[in-house]
Each structure stands twice: as C-alpha cells, then as structure tokens.
Amino acid sequence: MNKELEKFCFQGLSFFGRTNRMISHEFKNIFAIISETLGLLDELMAMSESGAKLPPGKLKSLSESVLEEIGRANEVARNMNAFAHSVDECAFEVDVNQVVELMINISKFSSASKNINIHFNKKSSCMIYTVPFFLENLIYQLIDFSMLHPGDDHKLEISVEKKNQHVEMIFFGIDKNLSEPFPPKPIKSIAQALLVKIFQPISGVIHMVVPDHIEA
Secondary structure, three states: OOHHHHHHHHHHHHHHHHHHHHHHHHHHHHHHHHHHHHHHHHHHHHHHHOOOOOOOOHHHHHHHHHHHHHHHHHHHHHHHHHHHHOOOOOOEEEEHHHHHHHHHHHHOOOHHHOOOEEEEEOOOOOEEEEOHHHHHHHHHHHHHHHHHOEOOOOEEEEEEEEOOOEEEEEEEOEOOOOOOOOOOHHHHHHHHHOOOEEEEEEOOEEEEEEEOEOOO
C-alpha cells in the first residue's frame, strides 16, 4: 500500500476509534450516575421499611435525576448513530450545519472542552456533496485544535454560510499569538483530500472554504 494512503487510512481509523472511546466513556459516566442514584433510592426504601421518615421531595429529586441521565444517554446514542451512518457510503449529500452540530456535541466529550464555551452561529441549510466521514474528521480536528489554543475569553464561535459554489466556515476565538505551524499535518492532509482551503489564522480567526461538490 502507498505510504501516504496508509497514513491517511490509519488517521481515519484513529479518528473513528477516538470518537467511539469518548462516546463509550460518556455512557460509562451516565451509567455510574444512574447506579449511584439507584443505590440511594435503595437506602431510602430500606429507611422507609424500618419506619424512618423520608426527607420531603427526596424520592422525586432522585427520580428526576435518573430521568435526566436517561435523556442524556438517548442524546449520546443519537450522536453515535448519526456518526456511524457517516460511513454508510463514501460520498453523499449532507447539510454542513448538521455535521458541525454533531462534531460540536462529540467534542464536548473531550477533556479539552471543559473550559471552552462553544457557540454555533447557524444560518440557512448548507447542502453539499462530499465525503461526510472526512468532513467530520476535518471539523473535529479544527474544533480540537481551537480548544487546545483558545483566545483570552475561552470562547469558540463557529459560523457557516453557503456561497455560490462553496461553503465558508469561520472559527473565531483562536489564540492570537499562535506560534506553532498551521495547519498541522493531520488537518492539512484531510483538507487536501476534500479540496478544502484553510487559511492561516489572522487575529484569532481560522477561515475555511469547502467546495459544494467533489468527486469521490
């Protein structure tokens, strides 16, 4: 196998594996919270059976906590399902807005997101024909890069806008004193495969131009 192609395939598998690890870790966190809450419910039931008076509203509070975690688990499952479907075919039409939202949601599972406030400036639908899995990888890598090199206010803002034959995507809130080479090799290789142009950050802004149709 061609070495460059081998590296590219490995990078894709690495992204797929990393994403699934983060999703499974999030499920484990949810299950741990539910397990702990059910343990408290068992203790309260034992207290009640022994004649002790239960704290007012405690059962309702614990029940609501479990329902909240179940709702969170359903949301994680929806994200996992959407991500899995991105490899159903090599290339097909997608809404860039949905891809960005999915990658923002998945990025929130990363430890790098803990101190970063991400805001998506969504406008009208931006349908393009591309390789969704590669586009997801590219957007995730850019979000991850941005979270690792935040501006002073630790706020990342992403905007997407459809132009004539391309989509413009802008990342605001990058460190204005960025010293390392940009784009990093993983981002550069994916961008080249998608015919995407990424410009050097200026004043804390990364500008990207995505074609609305590529031949896969």
